[in-house]
Amino acid sequence: MRFIRLDPAPVVVSCGVIAGQSASADLAARLEESGSRSRRMDRYASLGWAAASAALQSAGRAPLQSGDSTWGLILGSSLGCGASNAEYLHDLDHRSAADLSPALFSRTVANAVNGEISIAHGIGGISQTLVSGWAAGAEAVAEAAALLAEGRLRFALAGGVEAPDEPIQRTHAMLRHAPERRWLPPVLAEAAAVCLLTIERAGPIRIRAFWRGHDPRGKWSLSRALQDLSSPSIGSVVVVNAVPPDVVERWRHEARGVRLVHLQESFGEVGAAGAPLALATADRWMEGMPHDDGILLVSRGVEGGTAALVVSR
Amino acid sequence: MLPRRRVVVTGLGAVSAAGRGVLPFWSACVEGRSVLRPIARFDASEFGSPLGGEVPDRSAGVERIGEELATGFALDAAREALQHAGLVVDAPATPTGLVVGTCLGEAEVAFRFLRACAPEAPGEMAPGVRLGGFTGPSTRLAETLRLEGPVLTLSSACASGTAATGLAADCIRRGESDVMLACGVEILSRFVASGFWLLRALASGPVRPFDRRRDGLALGEGAGALVLEEREHALRRGAGVLAEVLGSGSSGDAHHMTGPSPTGEGMVRAIEGALRDARTSPDAVGFISAHGTGTPYNDRMESIAIKRVFGERAFRIPVTSIKPIVGHTLGAAGALEAILSIQVLREGIVPPTINYGEPDPECDLDYVPNSARRHATSCALSCSSAFAGNNATLLLTAP
Numbered sequence: 001m002r003f004i005r006l007d008p009a010p011v012v013v014s015c016g017v018i019a020g021q022s023a024s025a026d027l028a029a030r031l032e033e034s035g036s037r038s039r040r041m042d043r044y045a046s047l048g049w050a051a052a053s054a055a056l057q058s059a060g061r062a063p064l065q066s067g068d069s070t071w072g073l074i075l076g077s078s079l080g081c082g083a084s085n086a087e088y089l090h091d092l093d094h095r096s097a098a099d100l101s102p103a104l105f106s107r108t109v110a111n112a113v114n115g116e117i118s119i120a121h122g123i124g125g126i127s128q129t130l131v132s133g134w135a136a137g138a139e140a141v142a143e144a145a146a147l148l149a150e151g152r153l154r155f156a157l158a159g160g161v162e163a164p165d166e167p168i169q170r171t172h173a174m175l176r177h178a179p180e181r182r183w184l185p186p187v188l189a190e191a192a193a194v195c196l197l198t199i200e201r202a203g204p205i206r207i208r209a210f211w212r213g214h215d216p217r218g219k220w221s222l223s224r225a226l227q228d229l230s231s232p233s234i235g236s237v238v239v240v241n242a243v244p245p246d247v248v249e250r251w252r253h254e255a256r257g258v259r260l261v262h263l264q265e266s267f268g269e270v271g272a273a274g275a276p277l278a279l280a281t282a283d284r285w286m287e288g289m290p291h292d293d294g295i296l297l298v299s300r301g302v303e304g305g306t307a308a309l310v311v312s313r
Numbered sequence: 314m315l316p317r318r319r320v321v322v323t324g325l326g327a328v329s330a331a332g333r334g335v336l337p338f339w340s341a342c343v344e345g346r347s348v349l350r351p352i353a354r355f356d357a358s359e360f361g362s363p364l365g366g367e368v369p370d371r372s373a374g375v376e377r378i379g380e381e382l383a384t385g386f387a388l389d390a391a392r393e394a395l396q397h398a399g400l401v402v403d404a405p406a407t408p409t410g411l412v413v414g415t416c417l418g419e420a421e422v423a424f425r426f427l428r429a430c431a432p433e434a435p436g437e438m439a440p441g442v443r444l445g446g447f448t449g450p451s452t453r454l455a456e457t458l459r460l461e462g463p464v465l466t467l468s469s470a471c472a473s474g475t476a477a478t479g480l481a482a483d484c485i486r487r488g489e490s491d492v493m494l495a496c497g498v499e500i501l502s503r504f505v506a507s508g509f510w511l512l513r514a515l516a517s518g519p520v521r522p523f524d525r526r527r528d529g530l531a532l533g534e535g536a537g538a539l540v541l542e543e544r545e546h547a548l549r550r551g552a553g554v555l556a557e558v559l560g561s562g563s564s565g566d567a568h569h570m571t572g573p574s575p576t577g578e579g580m581v582r583a584i585e586g587a588l589r590d591a592r593t594s595p596d597a598v599g600f601i602s603a604h605g606t607g608t609p610y611n612d613r614m615e616s617i618a619i620k621r622v623f624g625e626r627a628f629r630i631p632v633t634s635i636k637p638i639v640g641h642t643l644g645a646a647g648a649l650e651a652i653l654s655i656q657v658l659r660e661g662i663v664p665p666t667i668n669y670g671e672p673d674p675e676c677d678l679d680y681v682p683n684s685a686r687r688h689a690t691s692c693a694l695s696c697s698s699a700f701a702g703n704n705a706t707l708l709l710t711a712p
Contacts, residue, residue: 004487067567069582080447080468086427092507093428097359105508106571106700109416110447110468115701118565124582127565127703128476131418131447132466139465143480146487150317152590167430174429175443212489214410214455214464303445303452305464 001224003209003310010148011203012195012311013061015159015280016054018047019191019270026050040103041116042084043190044163048075048113049120051192052157056121059196061155067124070154073114074128074144075161075194076136076272078301080110083165113161125153130272133301134241135212136160138275138309141195142210145309148199159194160272185242185302189268193276205282208232208294209310216304218247223254225296225308232312235293238263238285240274243300251298261285275299275309282311320482321712323552324398324540325652326390329639330366330533333389335397338649339656342635342664343685349520349531349640355503360510361517365501366533366640383419383536386645387450387498388457390538394494395458398540399552403458407546410462410490411451414477414497415644416470419449420504450498462490470699471604472563473497474537474647475707479561481541491546494538497648501534505643512571514608522605522634522666523612523680525673530606533640537648539655554712556655559593559692562586566702573610573698577618580696583704584622587694591708595623598630598708599690600657602650603680604698605634605666606641611698616676631663631681631688638667647697651707654693658711661689 018026030050031039041049052073056062063071084107091100106112111129118127126147130136137160144158164172173187197207209229213220226234237260239248252260263278264270270277278285278297285295294312327334330348331341341348351357352365368386395402400409417423423446429439445452448466455464463484469476474497481495509515509532516529547554564586566579573579588595603615612634620627635653642649657663662685669682691711698704 002488004489067565067578067582069564069586073565078444078447082423082427082430085423086430088508089424089427089504090431092504093431097507097510100507100511102508102511102571105511108504108508109470109700111470111699111701111703112570114469114565114703115570118567118702119569122567124565124567124579126563126586127469128480128563129468130465131468132451132464133445133448136466139463143483146483150487152586167432171426171430171434171442172444212463212465212484214461216452216456301448303448304455305448 001211001228003211003228005209006145006149006207008149008199009206009208010145010197010199011201012205012279013198013201013203014055014059015193015195016051017193017277017280018051019277023190042107044081044161045113045116047163047192048161049116051159051194052117055157055194055196063122066122068122069125071123072126072147072153072156073117073123074140074156074158075113076130076140077161078133078136078271079162079164080131081107081112082168083163084108133303133305134271135299135301135305135307137272138299138307139212141276141279141309142212142307144197145207148197154200156197157194158197159276161192162271162273163190164188186269189270191270191273191277193273193280195276195279205311207309208312211308213306214304215306220306222251229310232292232294234258234296235289236285236295238278238295238297240278240297240299242269318486319544320485320541320558321544321547321554322539322556322655323542323547323554324394326393326538327649327652328368328386328390329535329649330368331639332369334393335652341638342653343662345665345667345683347638347667357506360506361515363515364531367501368534381419381449383498383500384450384453386536387454387496390536391454391494391496394538394540407492408461408490409492409494410484411454411460411494412465412467412477412481413451414467414473416468416473416499418447420500420502422446422449469703469705470701471643471646472697472699472703472705473644475695475697475705476563478539478648478651478707482558482561485541485543491543493541495541496536496538497645498536499534499642499644501532506532516607519668520607520637521668522607522636523676524669525671527607527609527612529608530636531640533642535642535645537645537652539651556658556709557712559708559710560587560591562590562706564704568702571700573614577614577621579702579704580615580618580698581621583706587706587708597692598694600663600693601630601632602654602695603632603634604696605636607636613675616678619678627678632678633664633681634666635664650695654695654709658693661687663688
């Protein structure tokens with residue numbers, strides 16, 4: 001297991017979060033404040049746009065000119081624009097071709113959220129949309145942090161967006177009860193968390209290292225990870241997504257006294273938005289830890305995509 | 314700063330409308346032989362009966378995985394690439410990672426799930442419905458080929474294949490893995506054809522990139538796979554080095570969701586990003602594989618961008634589009650065009666842009682019209698553009 005250490009370690013300047021019970025109200029308020037363009041977005045793009053806008057507003061920073069190539073945008077999502085795809089496919093199955101909507105078709109690409117944020121805020125640098133499953137948000141934050149450490153970006157918005165609408169949640173819930181399943185992943189919830197990262201400013205949290213890999217059989221070893229991470233020493237392990245209980249138990253055993261918390265128990269299963277959400281709430285997971293200790297955020301998808309971020313003050 | 318290891322290409326694999334393998338793909342390109350035919354897989358008459366680049370005999374190949382065609386294409390291309398690289402197929406001795414670039418992934422799996430979400434869908438789940446459209450190809454490739462490195466899926470619409478190759482190279486540079494498979498894959502579906510038809514982007518006849526008469530593109534499908542390797546790792550095991558990935562670039566237009574920036578600014582940023590990443594100057598570039606879809610806006614934008622970056626030299630660099638030959642393969646296009654670029658470096662032959670007849674004053678570069686040309690060069694640039702204003706570029710050099 002090779003953690004990639006980031007030197008310089010990018011700083012998390014600010015985060016924008018649209019999640020939980022207030023998500024719809026928060027999103028509606030942001031849409032109300034904004035121009036007509038944002039009202040044309042689908043839920044997926046508008047969630048991402050709102051979280052990105054909140055992060056920029058909170059930081060008081062934005063690209064100085066439209067198309068600024070020093071600003072990048074790296075996002076992750078497991079479902080992407082699934083709701084728009086379902087709507088377009090439904091129309092395709094039930095209407096004549098002439099009655100289909102070109103505007104709706106343009107929303108059926110997973111990187112639509114990048115496009116909308118890029119247009120709204122003038123972000124012109126590296127733009128990527130990772131769709132590797134629930135770990136995609138952690139992968140995106142890792143990628144952004146690496147690009148900053150390499151000097152290829154000065155600022156990066158990085159995070160995750162999940163927008164399962166009611167039909168997707170309902171269908172996913174039915175899949176949970178497929179007879180061959182030995183473990184039931186929880187019902188999906190919508191959320192967006194986007195963080196502004198840079199190496200040019202001070203900030204409360206730094207991303208020190210990351211690891212990305214594939215672990216379909218749940219053999220990822222927390223003890224090996226902790227062994228590899230002698231500095232900073234890890235004070236808490238935050239398991240971001242729902243993982244089978246036997247895996248959590250094994251990790252708890254391997255943690256050997258290091259506190260292990262399960263974020264999904266607090267926020268619901270927010271897929272790829274989970275790791276960025278954990279990053280946005282890192283202070284909460286650092287409570288009571290020695291100042292120099294870090295936390296290890298572990299994000300894992302049902303297909304085995306696994307990513308870990310090491311974060312410290 | 315993070316370590317910056319050198320990344321080389323040691324294996325190539327392709328599945329396209331020209332057939333299975335790099336050889337039929339390259340032969341069609343060099344011969345300027347279009348393999349586009351009227352779309353047969355579904356009734357495309359409602360979309361003006363466009364031409365399409367369908368993989369012949371979809372059910373052939375080494376192995377089919379149920380109806381999972383994208384996975385089948387990707388797997389065939391990946392196995393060819395691994396074999397070409399001299400790595401053990403299905404059990405790479407070195408931990409190997411994977412980046413798959415795709416628009417829809419395993420589209421039929423995604424569609425089954427999405428149809429199950431419809432309001433009129435029955436309350437009981439039909440067999441075969443599951444999540445994992447995007448990740449279908451990457452998950453199955455990782456499982457079948459026993460890949461243990463990072464397994465990432467990236468979706469930047471039509472720039473996905475190029476962006477995936479750049480990301481895979483970055484994974485090696487940073488030390489995440491010594492060997493990575495980069496793969497772009499897409500299948501041709503009614504879903505995609507209808508959308509391009511709605512946007513009036515399908516050609517009414519032959520696809521004519523950069524020609525004054527151009528009026529759209531033809532869709533295609535397939536997969537391209539490249540084995541990327543840390544240079545010292547490749548040399549230690551005596552692998553044949555086909556090319557080096559010097560750098561990659563990416564940008565957002567920050568302009569429009571479906572139309573490219575008319576000034577070409579986004580593409581300029583992506584090309585300049587690759588040059589900066591490669592720490593090389595525009596003077597090094599001797600061949601450009603263009604996105605060249607054959608749509609009026611894209612080809613004009615791309616020509617402007619090339620002139621803005623390369624200045625007077627732009628008129629002396631051969632620029633080729635293979636879209637009239639195999640079609641626009643969306644998520645696979647960037648990977649197939651990276652393979653094409655490497656073949657140009659190796660063979661010293663530039664495939665033509667076919668169906669070119671009437672010059673457009675706004676597209677006034679050397680598009681290698683209609684016949685292949687001998688042209689030795691050591692550095693190639695491959696460009697891709699996409700919906701949502703994404704652009705991606707790759708800079709490749711001879712070893």
